[in-house]
Amino acid sequence: xxxEIARYDLYNRRRSTLxxxxxxxxxxxxxxxxxPSFKHSTELNKLTRGNSPLAALFxxxxxxxxxxxxxxxxxxxxxxxxIMLLLTIGYGAGAIAGQNEEGTLGLLVVxxxxxxxxxxxxVTTMILQALILALTVAACVYVGRAFQxxxxxxxxxxxxxxxxxxGVDLGLIALALGATTGSRGTAIGIAxxxxxxxYLISSLAPVVHWIHPVRYASLFYWAVGNQQLTNGxxxxxxxxxxxVGIVAAISANIAFRRLDVR
Amino acid sequence: xxxxVETFGLTKxxxxxxxxxxxxxxxxxxxxxxxxxPNGAGKTTTIRLLLALHLPSxxxxxxxxxxxxxxxxxxxxxCGYLPGEFELDPRMTGQHVLEWFARARGSVDERLRDQxxxxxxxxxxxxxxxxxxxxxxxxxxxxxxxxxxxxxVLDEPTAGLDPLMQNEFHHLxxxxxxxxxxxxxxxxxxxxxxxxADRVAIIRAGRLVVTDTVEALRRQAPQTIELRFxxxxxxxxxESLAGVQRVTAEGDRITLxxxxxxxxxxxxxxxxxxxxxxxxxxxxxxxxxxxxxxxxATDDD
Numbered sequence: 001x002x003x004e005i006a007r008y009d010l011y012n013r014r015r016s017t018l019x020x021x022x023x024x025x026x027x028x029x030x031x032x033x034x035x036p037s038f039k040h041s042t043e044l045n046k047l048t049r050g051n052s053p054l055a056a057l058f059x060x061x062x063x064x065x066x067x068x069x070x071x072x073x074x075x076x077x078x079x080x081x082x083i084m085l086l087l088t089i090g091y092g093a094g095a096i097a098g099q100n101e102e103g104t105l106g107l108l109v110v111x112x113x114x115x116x117x118x119x120x121x122x123v124t125t126m127i128l129q130a131l132i133l134a135l136t137v138a139a140c141v142y143v144g145r146a147f148q149x150x151x152x153x154x155x156x157x158x159x160x161x162x163x164x165x166x167g168v169d170l171g172l173i174a175l176a177l178g179a180t181t182g183s184r185g186t187a188i189g190i191a192x193x194x195x196x197x198x199y200l201i202s203s204l205a206p207v208v209h210w211i212h213p214v215r216y217a218s219l220f221y222w223a224v225g226n227q228q229l230t231n232g233x234x235x236x237x238x239x240x241x242x243x244v245g246i247v248a249a250i251s252a253n254i255a256f257r258r259l260d261v262r
Numbered sequence: 263x264x265x266x267v268e269t270f271g272l273t274k275x276x277x278x279x280x281x282x283x284x285x286x287x288x289x290x291x292x293x294x295x296x297x298x299x300p301n302g303a304g305k306t307t308t309i310r311l312l313l314a315l316h317l318p319s320x321x322x323x324x325x326x327x328x329x330x331x332x333x334x335x336x337x338x339x340x341c342g343y344l345p346g347e348f349e350l351d352p353r354m355t356g357q358h359v360l361e362w363f364a365r366a367r368g369s370v371d372e373r374l375r376d377q378x379x380x381x382x383x384x385x386x387x388x389x390x391x392x393x394x395x396x397x398x399x400x401x402x403x404x405x406x407x408x409x410x411x412x413x414x415v416l417d418e419p420t421a422g423l424d425p426l427m428q429n430e431f432h433h434l435x436x437x438x439x440x441x442x443x444x445x446x447x448x449x450x451x452x453x454x455x456x457x458x459a460d461r462v463a464i465i466r467a468g469r470l471v472v473t474d475t476v477e478a479l480r481r482q483a484p485q486t487i488e489l490r491f492x493x494x495x496x497x498x499x500x501e502s503l504a505g506v507q508r509v510t511a512e513g514d515r516i517t518l519x520x521x522x523x524x525x526x527x528x529x530x531x532x533x534x535x536x537x538x539x540x541x542x543x544x545x546x547x548x549x550x551x552x553x554x555x556x557x558x559a560t561d562d563d
Contacts, residue, residue, distance in 0.1 A: 008362060
């Protein structure tokens with residue numbers, strides 16, 4: 001019965017999930033195809049020379065002409081997390097609070113199904129959507145080997161997995177906020193603001209000395225802010241992201257059990 | 263025998279607003295229980311409390327002897343629910359709705375589901391967004407009844423139905439209770455409640471005003487007596503009599519409302535040469551409206 005909830009939500013979001021994946025695949029393929037043209041560009045590295053805070057704001061730090069730097073500045077540090085968060089925060093805010101506002105949640109809650117299992121169905125849907133996007137991106141990066149984007153597949157896999165966890169973490173936070181407040185708008189607003197704050201901390205930490213010590217508080221730092229494409233996302237970083245996700249899921253479960261459903 | 267529904271001081275507050283206030287109800291199995299009240303009286307909130315959609319602020323509810331919150335999964339397996347604001351995903355077709363809820367619920371008698379769909383002319387091949395309010399409501403009725411639940415909790419179930427379908431629905435209610443199953447019916451339609459309900463509860467401002475059979479309520483209601491005399495009679499003659507609640511006079515005509523023993527009143531009437539006496543019980547509408555009114559209000563308010 002829990003799988004029915006997930007099946008139903010996945011079915012209803014099949015078109016948006018497909019277009020997110022197709023759009024992201026086209027973007028990633030464009031990035032890797034363009035890489036050979038920029039590989040020897042000395043102008044590009046001037047952007048980050050002198051630790052420019054402006055460049056850092058767009059996720060550009062260090063060398064940009066290496067395969068890792070190129071993929072980082074064009075996807076992993078900014079665009080990929082942004083698309084992932086649009087998908088997960090949008091779904092997380094809508095899954096409980098949105099359905100409650102629409103008046104369709106009540107018929108689910110009166111099924112002979114524990115609320116925790118309904119929530120598990122929603123979380124499964126979120127993870128599967130994020131997984132489809134992450135696998136698409138990883139596949140495109142692998143295709144990039146034909147265009148001189150030669151990255152360690154293990155590092156790409158762990159970095160992409162870290163982005164998936166980042167998205168699911170903030171999606172679960174949106175889910176928990178929605179279950180607590182019953183308001184989709186509030187859930188999107190707070191989770192979005194939190195994501196933006198995390199992004200700013202992580203991207204500015206390398207160039208703004210007073211932000212540097214607080215980078216550990218940013219989920220972006222653990223997912224994309226520590227040269228994950230070069231070194232891989234370590235077990236410590238993945239553990240932090242996993243723990244945050246588990247805490248958010250438990251919070252969502254507690255809040256959902258207390259939610260007055262229409 | 264275990265009651266189908268029992269509440270004990272059931273209370274629900276939203277901030278400073280008390281929506282349901284120390285409600286004590288008992289619904290026996292095999293009956294249609296009409297739950298009446300004006301808008302905002304707390305009917306829908308009570309229903310949501312019974313089905314654990316809302317958590318009580320105080321008190322508790324038991325369905326089939328089970329705790330409404332702790333045993334909600336077991337209770338939901340035995341209940342059918344039609345919400346007052348019945349909403350479905352607008353992109354689903356009627357067929358998709360029926361199939362999905364049958365799979366998600368499990369233990370649905372597909373033959374019964376199809377019979378009900380035919381009986382209520384449910385449109386299966388169109389998306390919910392294309393259906394009229396009445397056609398969506400028919401889909402909701404099938405969803406509520408298709409697993410043959412022991413208790414049906416129905417919030418304004420005939421809203422939007424045409425008279426033929428309303429009639430069919432009333433037949434379905436009678437069949438349901440004939441099988442020993444129970445219906446908890448919230449409705450604004452007093453005529454409907456009078457026709458189908460065995461017992462009635464009236465709630466106002468979150469508090470239970472009265473609960474009884476329709477017949478008993480009617481018996482307890484004051485009678486209206488219209489009198490015509492040979493000559494004008496001062497209304498004060500009747501006002502002091504026990505049981506007489508209100509007297510209006512117009513020329514040689516007196517109209518009064520009374521409850522209780524009539525012997526004393528009839529003796530006084532006889533002493534003043536009555537030409538005509540008409541007595542009638544209160545209409546059910548009038549009776550309910552008298553309960554709906556705020557304390558102290560009268561017909562003239």
